[in-house]
Amino acid sequence: MTAAALTCDGFLDGRIRLWQPRRGYRAAIDPVLLAAFVPAVPGERVLDLGCGAGTAALCLGARVPGLELNGLELQSDYAALARRNAAGNGIALVVHEGDLRRPPAALRALSFDHVLLNPPFHDRQAPAAADAGRDVAHREAEAGLADWIAAALRRLSPGGRLALIHRPARLGDILTALGSAAGGVEILPVAPRADAKASRVLVAARKGRGGPLAIWPPLILHEAGAYALDANPYTRHALEVLRGGAALLPGARGAGAGWDLTQS
Numbered sequence: 001m002t003a004a005a006l007t008c009d010g011f012l013d014g015r016i017r018l019w020q021p022r023r024g025y026r027a028a029i030d031p032v033l034l035a036a037f038v039p040a041v042p043g044e045r046v047l048d049l050g051c052g053a054g055t056a057a058l059c060l061g062a063r064v065p066g067l068e069l070n071g072l073e074l075q076s077d078y079a080a081l082a083r084r085n086a087a088g089n090g091i092a093l094v095v096h097e098g099d100l101r102r103p104p105a106a107l108r109a110l111s112f113d114h115v116l117l118n119p120p121f122h123d124r125q126a127p128a129a130a131d132a133g134r135d136v137a138h139r140e141a142e143a144g145l146a147d148w149i150a151a152a153l154r155r156l157s158p159g160g161r162l163a164l165i166h167r168p169a170r171l172g173d174i175l176t177a178l179g180s181a182a183g184g185v186e187i188l189p190v191a192p193r194a195d196a197k198a199s200r201v202l203v204a205a206r207k208g209r210g211g212p213l214a215i216w217p218p219l220i221l222h223e224a225g226a227y228a229l230d231a232n233p234y235t236r237h238a239l240e241v242l243r244g245g246a247a248l249l250p251g252a253r254g255a256g257a258g259w260d261l262t263q264s
Contacts, residue, residue: 001077013243016058018085025078026140031056031240033190033219034116034165035063036241036248037202042066042115047155049148050074054082054093056116061091063245065251069093071186072103100151107155115152117144117164117199124196145170149177156207163204165190174203184211202248219248 006019008176011032020026035056040046043066048057051071061069069086073079079097086093098104142165145166152162162182166174178185182205189198198218219241222233240246 001052001081006081012059012062012245013113015062015245016055018053018055018058018089019081021077021081024160025052027052027055030165030185032059032120032242033202033248034118034163035059036115036246037163037165037188037204038114039161039247039249040064040067040114045070045110046070046116047072047107047110047112047152049115049117049152050119051082051093051095052078052118054085054095056118057082057093058085058089058091059245060116061083062089063108065248070107070112071095072098072100072107073098078179095237100205101147103151103155110155111160112230113157113160115155115162117148117152117162119148119164119166121167121170125259145173146177149174153178153181153207158208160207161204162207163202165200168198168201171201171203174201178205182207184208185213186187187213187215189215191218191220193222194220195224195226 001021007022008017008019010017018027032055038046038060040060041063045068046057046060048054048069048071051057051073054071055147057069057071061067069092071082073082073095074097076097079095082093082095086095096104096107098107132237149162149164156162164174171187175185184206186204188202190200190202191198220235221238223235234242241248
């Protein structure tokens with residue numbers, strides 16, 4: 001991609017700077033939320049499945065130093081951007097190129113403590129995007145949601161944790177795809193406002209582990225009426241995650257909440 005075809009954008013209040021296509025798939029808050037939902041600790045091995053330009057992996061790397069970060073990306077232009085972005089931010093990230101159903105041998109030789117994925121949100125019947133890169137990122141093609149989850153489970157070590165973000169309408173499909181291969185499922189809804197339906201769900205599960213399903217109180221992104229009245233419409237909790245680099249840790253119950261926010 002030429003310089004004119006790219007923009008350099010800040011994430012985590014500018015702690016991460018990423019080159020992205022001016023037209024095409026552009027990361028917003030979803031990969032930042034996904035990275036915040038991964039309770040990795042230094043020394044663990046992490047795979048960002050379908051890493052794009054590296055947003056989720058690099059946001060996670062900025063919060064947790066000392067991770068062994070890997071990414072798998074189908075589109076060579078985006079894989080090149082992920083490598084450039086990793087180098088520019090001083091975060092080690094090995095980017096593998098290939099199809100998640102047929103990953104390269106170097107990736108097949110590895111197993112992971114965490115696999116994170118932000119699969120395409122639209123099914124095969126959705127209208128194609130004008131930009132080919134954006135279309136691949138947003139619309140399921142040969143690999144459907146069940147293929148993404150199966151690929152993630154194959155790469156996980158026993159007891160390893162899968163984390164994904166998707167539309168609430170696909171939650172049933174996600175749970176079906178997880179089946180009996182993973183347990184201890186945790187669901188964190190993400191709602192635009194306290195009086196609105198969830199627009200996203202964060203889902204985690206442990207490979208080969210049992211345990212009850214847990215649904216945590218939602219993360220609310222915007223204050224009531226903030227769209228019209230406030231130039232900075234995010235709630236305090238959302239700002240701590242999206243700008244402050246806080247981790248979303250379901251199960252670490254804070255006062256009046258089903259999750260805690262831990263600053264890096």
